[in-house]
Amino acid sequence: MRNPDLNRLKPYPFEQLAALLADARPPKDLRAIPLSIGEPQHPPPEFVLSALKKHLNLIAKYPTTKGTSELRAAAAAWATTRFALECHPLDSETNLLPVNGTREAIFAAVQATCDRSKGGTVIMPNPFYQIYEGAALMAGLEPHYLPIDSNGQPDYRGVSDSDWANCQFCFICTPGNPTGTTLNQDILIELIKKANEFNFWLASDECYSEIYRDEPPCGLLQAAIASGQTDYKQCIVFHSLSKRSNLPGLRSGFVAGDASFISDFLKFRTYHGCSMSMAVQAASQLAWRDEEHVCANRVLYAEKFKEANVVLGDILDVRDPGAGFYLWIKTPTACDIFSRDLYEKTGVTVLPGQYLGREINGLNPGAGFVRIALVAEPKIFREALERIRVFVMSRPWD
């Protein structure tokens, strides 16, 4: 016996990358520099690591699914301040739950909320974070892919009312992965109105929200308040310590928004059995209460975007999207060939954009781009840029 929906899941982008590079031989004398995976390499905050050690004895206890009131209060206070929700502050009892990283929560949220007997779609950007698609497929729904335009986000205004009516769940990603572009308050408000009118869940994946250059990006809950809502109806946001605080291995984030979603999700999670270790909760609570390390982290990324422009700006289109930590660059040849050759000649790994997208009507909007994660330590990153420059300059591309 096997769940037939498992057959619908597509190979993960990193599996495709491993296959592409399987028999490629990078230079032996150069260290490998992986810029393919979005795993932060800046050091995690010491005070979080100390708290984790200090509270290790708490692993002797079963954690509750709902999490400690201290953690929920810290996360709710952070989101309330960051997104200017003071007039209708998030209630840490009813509007928020801790999750073990947003990946599992993004997947589980669709399973918990959607009605497979009705059918319909999960709307998502294309290219996208692949968990959105897997969540739709495992919930027995159809992914509805919206291609990104030249601004790096889908044209949500072009979605027809009949498509909204057929939608049970819509993922937006702001700042986006892979493009780093953000959705402004006006479009977020329009999306909230559609969600309320057509009764679908609007879920904003905001795990890159704290990596920005100038202005903090608007969040969905902020837009909900600006739209006149008082209860975040149909709105859900996902936040994570992985990128904000360089803690991808801690597996710590939260989901917040509509209280009716949170209460159903809590019920689902009680059976799902994915409560967060008490030691992780104690450490996470401190991370949400501190902004100093987050500002320092932002500065490092901003410097790397500047450096990428200095080293590569005259030979590649390395526009800083203003948020996130990816460069989304048009390649001078097919993106998989570019990535493989780059790896063979320089030991630098980047991710072909076509692995992050789906071909619809003959067009994969990720094809012809690579995603470069600006995650390496500054010195190593500089070395990677120099190697990419030499590689691009040495090729007769036309």
Ligand SMILES: Cc1ncc(COP(=O)(O)O)c(C=O)c1O
């Ligand atoms: C767009 C996006 N959403 C969610 C996640 C999941 O992050 P985590 O599970 O570490 O919170 C990632 C991780 O790379 C991501 O890129």
